Amino acid sequence: MTLLHAIYLIAISAEAASGALMSMQRRMDLFGIAVIGTVAGLGGGTVRDILLGHYPLGWIAHPEYLLFTVGSALTAALLANRFQRLEKAFLILDALGLVAFTVIGCEIAAAANVHVAIVVLMGMVTGVFGGLLRDILCGQVPLVLRRDLYATVALMTGVLYVGMLHFHVNREMATAMAISVGFIIRLVAIRYSLALPVPEVEAHRFEDERSSDVG
Amino acid sequence: MTLLHAIYLIAISAEAASGALMSMQRRMDLFGIAVIGTVAGLGGGTVRDILLGHYPLGWIAHPEYLLFTVGSALTAALLANRFQRLEKAFLILDALGLVAFTVIGCEIAAAANVHVAIVVLMGMVTGVFGGLLRDILCGQVPLVLRRDLYATVALMTGVLYVGMLHFHVNREMATAMAISVGFIIRLVAIRYSLALPVPEVEAHRFEDERSSDVG
Amino acid sequence: MTLLHAIYLIAISAEAASGALMSMQRRMDLFGIAVIGTVAGLGGGTVRDILLGHYPLGWIAHPEYLLFTVGSALTAALLANRFQRLEKAFLILDALGLVAFTVIGCEIAAAANVHVAIVVLMGMVTGVFGGLLRDILCGQVPLVLRRDLYATVALMTGVLYVGMLHFHVNREMATAMAISVGFIIRLVAIRYSLALPVPEVEAHRFEDERSSDVG
Numbered sequence: 289m290t291l292l293h294a295i296y297l298i299a300i301s302a303e304a305a306s307g308a309l310m311s312m313q314r315r316m317d318l319f320g321i322a323v324i325g326t327v328a329g330l331g332g333g334t335v336r337d338i339l340l341g342h343y344p345l346g347w348i349a350h351p352e353y354l355l356f357t358v359g360s361a362l363t364a365a366l367l368a369n370r371f372q373r374l375e376k377a378f379l380i381l382d383a384l385g386l387v388a389f390t391v392i393g394c395e396i397a398a399a400a401n402v403h404v405a406i407v408v409l410m411g412m413v414t415g416v417f418g419g420l421l422r423d424i425l426c427g428q429v430p431l432v433l434r435r436d437l438y439a440t441v442a443l444m445t446g447v448l449y450v451g452m453l454h455f456h457v458n459r460e461m462a463t464a465m466a467i468s469v470g471f472i473i474r475l476v477a478i479r480y481s482l483a484l485p486v487p488e489v490e491a492h493r494f495e496d497e498r499s500s501d502v503g
Numbered sequence: 504m505t506l507l508h509a510i511y512l513i514a515i516s517a518e519a520a521s522g523a524l525m526s527m528q529r530r531m532d533l534f535g536i537a538v539i540g541t542v543a544g545l546g547g548g549t550v551r552d553i554l555l556g557h558y559p560l561g562w563i564a565h566p567e568y569l570l571f572t573v574g575s576a577l578t579a580a581l582l583a584n585r586f587q588r589l590e591k592a593f594l595i596l597d598a599l600g601l602v603a604f605t606v607i608g609c610e611i612a613a614a615a616n617v618h619v620a621i622v623v624l625m626g627m628v629t630g631v632f633g634g635l636l637r638d639i640l641c642g643q644v645p646l647v648l649r650r651d652l653y654a655t656v657a658l659m660t661g662v663l664y665v666g667m668l669h670f671h672v673n674r675e676m677a678t679a680m681a682i683s684v685g686f687i688i689r690l691v692a693i694r695y696s697l698a699l700p701v702p703e704v705e706a707h708r709f710e711d712e713r714s715s716d717v718g
Numbered sequence: 719m720t721l722l723h724a725i726y727l728i729a730i731s732a733e734a735a736s737g738a739l740m741s742m743q744r745r746m747d748l749f750g751i752a753v754i755g756t757v758a759g760l761g762g763g764t765v766r767d768i769l770l771g772h773y774p775l776g777w778i779a780h781p782e783y784l785l786f787t788v789g790s791a792l793t794a795a796l797l798a799n800r801f802q803r804l805e806k807a808f809l810i811l812d813a814l815g816l817v818a819f820t821v822i823g824c825e826i827a828a829a830a831n832v833h834v835a836i837v838v839l840m841g842m843v844t845g846v847f848g849g850l851l852r853d854i855l856c857g858q859v860p861l862v863l864r865r866d867l868y869a870t871v872a873l874m875t876g877v878l879y880v881g882m883l884h885f886h887v888n889r890e891m892a893t894a895m896a897i898s899v900g901f902i903i904r905l906v907a908i909r910y911s912l913a914l915p916v917p918e919v920e921a922h923r924f925e926d927e928r929s930s931d932v933g
Contacts, residue, residue, distance in 0.1 A: 338554075343556035368702065
């Protein structure tokens with residue numbers, strides 16, 4: 289097992305735990321918790337592979353990945369009320385997952401012979417779509433679209449990785465560099481609450497549509 | 504036409520009617536009702552086939568399925584205000600649909616030569632994703648993630664079916680047994696309001712994120 | 719570059735601007751605005767191609783499309799507070815986009831050798847699913863399911879286009895006719911607020927499920 293593969297298993301487990309915590313807030317039952325955890329952990333790679341037409345999907349070829357996500361989600365549910373103390377560890381694992389997913393996504397897209405912009409984009413999709421689907425299933429406007437240097441970290445990680453490959457840096461070195469640098473940027477973004485600007489907008493025509501009709 | 508195929512057509516029609524009723528609560532127009540009905544009836548199989556890379560999709564090869572879902576959804580919309588009396592019949596058809604979808608999903612996945620755990624999972628996906636997509640399009644946290652022995656019945660039905668095939672029970676017998684037993688379990692679950700546990704969770708960090716920003 | 723291709727680029731840009739405006743209402747950051755804009759512009763064609771198993775996806779083969787959607791979304795965000803004056807121009811571009819997407823969707827489905835009903839349906843999917851996904855990501859019950867002769871215009875455009883091809887009208891002529899007629903119907907529908915009926919429904923069993931649990 290390579291280091292990247294080990295990091296991948298940690299990452300899907302960390303994301304599954306994040307999904308479990310959010311689904312508990314929505315009073316889901318144990319099945320719902322397992323589903324949301326699995327979607328959070330494996331959804332990004334699944335969306336990427338469907339967009340690329342890259343079959344079989346990772347977890348269909350390797351069903352043991354589901355043991356990690358379901359196991360991690362249910363464990364997180366059991367431990368949830370102690371989890372506040374673990375929040376820091378959890379954010380760090382999630383940051384590691386984000387950058388690991390991104391690098392893995394870039395690698396798989398690169399093997400599919402697509403344009404370099406699509407390679408980076410597929411890295412981002414892998415990094416952020418698990419959380420995005422988790423939020424939609426929980427009935428929430430995706431956090432990743434609203435705040436934080438989260439997707440931006442995925443973008444920077446992907447550009448760095450693809451750039452190094454372009455300049456013939458060896459693959460192991462590029463992987464290690466991209467993960468390390470992306471990870472540090474993400475931790476700095478958390479520490480200093482860095483965020484992209486949110487443009488201000490005046491009330492306008494969509495407003496009245498929203499306020500009526502939807503109970 | 505085999506018995507399983509007849510049950511399938513009943514099932515997609517029953518699920519389409521369920522979608523129609525929910526979409527009317529959201530004040531959708533006739534087009535929206537037809538769409539939600541179709542998604543409820545055919546969404547589970549569609550998601551399964553996309554995950555498996557199994558093309559062409561069932562309703563693309565057999566567009567007549569759309570007549571069943573659109574017809575059933577619009578009929579349900581017409582009869583909706585009398586539907587309360589039909590609620591019991593409707594729950595029974597939905598239970599039949601759940602187990603029939605599950606067995607059909609298992610069969611299609613088994614033909615795709617995937618791991619036995621994936622076969623059962625694809626049965627569950629077929630059984631529950633129609634209702635799940637219906638709820639998301641209606642702007643609702645999916646019911647299937649929140650209550651009931653619904654997905655769990657799909658799981659038990661799938662395990663029973665796959666288990667019987669493993670022990671060389673003949674396919675027709677396994678189908679009949681799995682559908683009958685799953686159907687009865689589902690009816691018992693409805694009658695006695697059986698449900699999986701919903702873990703309690705204290706207020707924690709996601710709370711403040713949710714309460715702000717989203718209008 | 720054909721005229722249809724030019725109209726397509728205008729259409730994805732117009733839809734991307736619509737996505738940007740809606741995402742700003744949800745206080746998304748610049749990344750979220752670019753994502754929602756891209757989903758609004760390219761989501762319909764992406765869903766169609768995944769349903770058809772038609773790979774590679776359009777924007778993966780032509781990543782320059784992403785420049786149009788991201789560029790248009792960010793430009794719309796910059797200009798948003800002046801946009802109210804541009805609303806009319808915007809509705810017109812959106813109407814053009816709807817019918818252009820529909821015709822393009824029909825063409826691609828027809829090339830995939832599917833039943834004529836599926837050809838029309840894929841035209842509709844191409845026309846309306848971008849807006850539908852935009853609304854789901856913004857946490858809103860899709861507008862397209864709730865009001866307006868929007869999807870209905872896509873249906874009429876698709877039927878007209880496919881019907882003309884059936885009667886051996888030459889392709890350029892059929893394209894021009896379908897787009898012109900569909901465009902005019904859409905403008906008339908906007909001008910006179912034409913809409914499909916919304917069936918009335920009494921309070922029934924779904925009511926209590928909705929009112930509880932979901933914060």
